[in-house]
Amino acid sequence: MKFVDEFRNRAIAQRIVRKIKEFASFKVNLMEVCGTHTMVIFKQGMKGILPENVNLLSGPGCPVCVTSQEDIDKAINLAKNRNVIITTFGDMVRVPGTNSSLEEEKGNGADVRVIYSPSEALRIARKNPRRKVVFLAIGFETTSPLIAASLLDARKEKIENFFIFSTHKLIPPAMEALLKSKEVNIDGFICPGHVSVTIGSNAYKFIARKYNVPCVITGFEPLDVLQSIYMLLKQIREKKAEVKIEYFRAVRPEGNRIAQELISEAFEVSDVRWRGLGIIPKSGLRLKKEFSDFDAEKVFRPKKEKSKENPDCACGEVLRGVKRPTQCKLYGRICTPEEPYGPCMVSSEGTCAAYYKYG
Numbered sequence: 001m002k003f004v005d006e007f008r009n010r011a012i013a014q015r016i017v018r019k020i021k022e023f024a025s026f027k028v029n030l031m032e033v034c035g036t037h038t039m040v041i042f043k044q045g046m047k048g049i050l051p052e053n054v055n056l057l058s059g060p061g062c063p064v065c066v067t068s069q070e071d072i073d074k075a076i077n078l079a080k081n082r083n084v085i086i087t088t089f090g091d092m093v094r095v096p097g098t099n100s101s102l103e104e105e106k107g108n109g110a111d112v113r114v115i116y117s118p119s120e121a122l123r124i125a126r127k128n129p130r131r132k133v134v135f136l137a138i139g140f141e142t143t144s145p146l147i148a149a150s151l152l153d154a155r156k157e158k159i160e161n162f163f164i165f166s167t168h169k170l171i172p173p174a175m176e177a178l179l180k181s182k183e184v185n186i187d188g189f190i191c192p193g194h195v196s197v198t199i200g201s202n203a204y205k206f207i208a209r210k211y212n213v214p215c216v217i218t219g220f221e222p223l224d225v226l227q228s229i230y231m232l233l234k235q236i237r238e239k240k241a242e243v244k245i246e247y248f249r250a251v252r253p254e255g256n257r258i259a260q261e262l263i264s265e266a267f268e269v270s271d272v273r274w275r276g277l278g279i280i281p282k283s284g285l286r287l288k289k290e291f292s293d294f295d296a297e298k299v300f301r302p303k304k305e306k307s308k309e310n311p312d313c314a315c316g317e318v319l320r321g322v323k324r325p326t327q328c329k330l331y332g333r334i335c336t337p338e339e340p341y342g343p344c345m346v347s348s349e350g351t352c353a354a355y356y357k358y359g
Contacts, residue, residue, distance in 0.1 A: 007219070007221030007222065007223040007224055008221060008222055008223065009223065012223055013222060013223060013226055016223065016226040016227055016230055017049055017050070017226065019230050020050065020051065020054065020226070020229055020230050020233060021051050023230065023233040023234060023237055024050075024051040024053055024054050024233060025053075026053065026236075026237070027053040027055070028053065028054055028055065028187040028188065028232075028233065028236055029055045029057055029184060029185055029186055029187050029188075029321075030054065030055070030056055030057065030186075030187060030188045030189070030190060030229060030232055031056075031057040031058070031059045031178070031184075031186050031188075031189055031190065031321055032056065032057075032058060032059060032061060032189075032190040032192075032218075032225075033059040033060060033061040033171055033174070033175060033189060033190070033191065033192060034061040034190070034191075034192035034193070034194075034195070034218075035061045035062035035063070035065075035347065035348075035349020035350065035351075036061075036192075036193075036194070036220050036349060037061065037190055037192065037218065037220065037225060038058045038061060038062070038349065038350075038351055038354050039348070039349060039354050039358075040220055040221070040222065040225055041056060041058075041225060041354075042354040042355065042357070042358035042359055043354075043357075043358050044222045044225075045358075046222070046225060046226070050229070054229065054233070056229075057184065057186070057321035058318070058321065058351040058354075059174075059175075059178060059319065059320070059321055060174050060178075060274060060276065060277060060319040060320070061171075061192060061349070062319075062343070062344070062347050062349040062350050062351070063138045063139045063140055063143075063169065063349075064089075064091040064092055064095060064138060064343050064346065064347040064349070064350070065275060065315060065319055065343040065344050065346075065347055065349070065350050065351075066169060066174075066274045066275050066276070066277070066319060067092075067095070067138055067167050067275060067343065068167075068272075068273040068274065068275050068307075069097065069098060069275065069307040069308070069309050070273060070304070070307040071167045071273075072095055072096075072097045072098075072307075073097045073098050073099075073304075073305045073307045074165070074297070074302040074303075074304070075088075075092070075097075075102065075136050075165060075302075076097045076099075076100050076101065076102060076105055077302040077303045077305070078134055078165065078296060078300055078302050079102055079105040079106075079110040079111075079112055080105060080110060081132075081300065082109070082110070082111075083131060083132055084111070084131070084132045084133075084134055084300070085111045085113060085124060085128060085131050085132070085133045085134070086102065086110065086111065086112045086113065086134055086136065087113050087114075087115045087120070087121040087124060087133060087134065087135045087136070088102065088112065088113075088114065088115070088135070088136040088138075089114070089115070089116070089136075089138065090114045091343075091346055091347040091348060091349075092136055092138060093106070093112060093114060094340060094346045095340075095343045095346050095347075096310070096340070096341065096342070096343075096346075097307075098305055098306070098307050098308045098309075099305070111131075115135075117146065118135055118137070118143075118146050118147045118149075118150040119146070119149075119150050119153075121133060121135040121150065121162070122150045122153060122154055122159070122162055125154070125159055125161050125162040126157075126159065128161070129161060130161075131161060132161050132163060133161055133162050133163065134163045134164075134165055134296045134300075135147070135150075135162075135163070135164055135165070136165050136167070137164050137165060137166045137167060137168055138167050138168070139168060139169075140168070140169055140170065140171050140192070140195050141170060141171065141195045141198040141199050141259075141263070142192075142194045142195050142197075142198060143168075144168045144198075144263050144267065144285055145198060145256075145258075145259035145260075145262040145263055147164065147166075147168075147266075148262040148263050148265060148266035148267060149262055150162075151164060151266045151287075151291060151294055152262070152265065152266060154294065155291070155294070160293075162294065163294055163295065163296040163299055163300070164287060164291075164294055164295065164296060165296040165297060166267070166284075166285060166286055166287055166295075166297075167272075167284075168267065168284060168285035169272060169274065169283055169284050169285075170269070170282075170283050170284065170285065171191075171192060171195050171199075172199070172203050172204060172206070172207065173280050173281070173282055173283035174274060174277060174280060174283055175189060175204075175207055176206075176207065176210075176211075177274075177277055177280045177283070178277075178320065178321070179207070179211045179213065181320070183320055183321075183322050184320070184321045184322060186213060186321070187213065187214075187232075187236055188213060188214045188215070188216070188232035188233075188235070188236060189204075189207065189213060189214070189215045189216070189232075190216060190218050190225065190228050190229070190232070191204060191215050191216060191217040191218060191243075192217075192218075193217060193218055193219045193220055193224075193247040193250060193251065196217040196245075196247065196251045196255070197250050197251055197255070197256055197259075198255055198256050198259045198260065198263075199255045199260070200251065200252055200253050200254045200255025200256075201215075201217055201243045201244075201245050201251060201252075201253045201255075202243075202253050202254060202255070203255070204217075204243045205243055207243070208241040208242055208243050209241075211241075212241045213241055214232055214235040214236060214240065214241045214242055214243075214244070215242075215243045215244070216228040216231045216232050216243075216244045216245075216246050217243070217244070217245045217246060217247050217251050218246050218247055219246065219247040219249070219250070224246060224247060227246050228246045231244050231246060263285065265288075266287065266288060266291060267285035267286065267287060267288060268285070268286060268287075268288050269282045269284070269285065270282070270284045270285065270286040271283070271284065272284025272286075274319075275309075275315065275316055275319060275343070276315065276316025276317065276318075276319040276320050277316075277319065277320065309342075310330075310341055310342065312328075312329045312330050312341075313328065313330055313335070313341050313342035314327065314328035314329070314330075314331075314342075315328075315342035315343060315344040315345075315352070318344050318351050318352060319344070319351075324355070325344065325351055325352040325355040325356070325359075326355065326359075328352070330342070331345075331352060331355070331356075332356065335352070336356065337353055337356060337357070
């Protein structure tokens with residue numbers, strides 16, 4: 001298939017791996033902060049073909065996984081309102097809250113619907129004018145422009161039964177939080193391709209400049225990831241720290257200005273809690289005051305429970321790169337994709353799910 005097969009060529013992959021081995025005379029920790037990259041790395045068996053001193057760490061790149069327990073519990077409480085239709089992406093339904101899940105509430109009679117885009121949630125609101133429709137808005141800079149566009153459409157059409165529960169998060173501040181914590185030594189970042197289509201490569205420059213850590217923005221095919229590893233190793237050996245674009249077929253330094261304008265029109269930056277990372281300053285997006293009538297948290301004021309995570313679940317440590325899934329007490333024994341105890345095993349982009357399926 002054109003534009004796909006070119007990035008899955010075995011002979012080229014072998015040449016890149018040979019180049020990587022030439023550079024890999026030192027131990028390095030490279031972290032991907034994208035759930036799709038995590039799945040590609042495991043599915044393609046990349047850890048098995050790389051030299052042992054090139055260690056790949058999975059970071060907080062799964063939007064479902066990093067959603068805080070408090071926000072999960074709020075979403076579950078919203079679902080208990082029988083006049084509310086909850087619309088959400090599929091992975092969110094099975095994430096365990098403190099006392100329940102959206103899947104369990106659906107079994108108890110809640111109207112929880114899996115959708116594939118925010119525009120679909122808006123269509124449901126149009127078709128059900130007497131019901132209140134809440135869209136659980138998770139994700140990074142990839143999905144936030146689409147949600148902003150749906151919000152602007154709702155305002156333009158004067159749709160009064162459409163609401164957003166925003167748990168949006170921003171990737172660069174999380175990368176900085178990981179570097180500041182110094183829990184793990186990160187020598188280079190494999191940066192997410194789809195996020196970078198929106199924000200551009202310039203958004204990561206402070207990481208290279210302030211922390212002397214190189215970044216390579218990467219596509220999602222096997223050759224993309226291998227090439228990015230080579231590009232990072234080259235910088236590290238040459239004692240350079242720059243932001244490079246491997247995914248040049250889609251990413252520009254300035255990013256997508258139209259998408260950025262959509263985000264800034266509907267959202268403002270806020271401090272937000274991440275699972276495993278705590279509150280990270282200026283790492284989230286909340287609706288601006290002029291959109292408060294669409295803000296589900298302000299309109300419905302979901303009950304705040306004393307949220308509690310399963311103490312045996314290591315999802316937070318996995319997200320920080322501190323532990324591997326296999327170091328979790330629950331992994332593979334009582335926590336599986338069929339019976340998940342934490343979001344890292346629920347989501348199709350979760351590190352635990354990747355380990356379980358391909359590891």
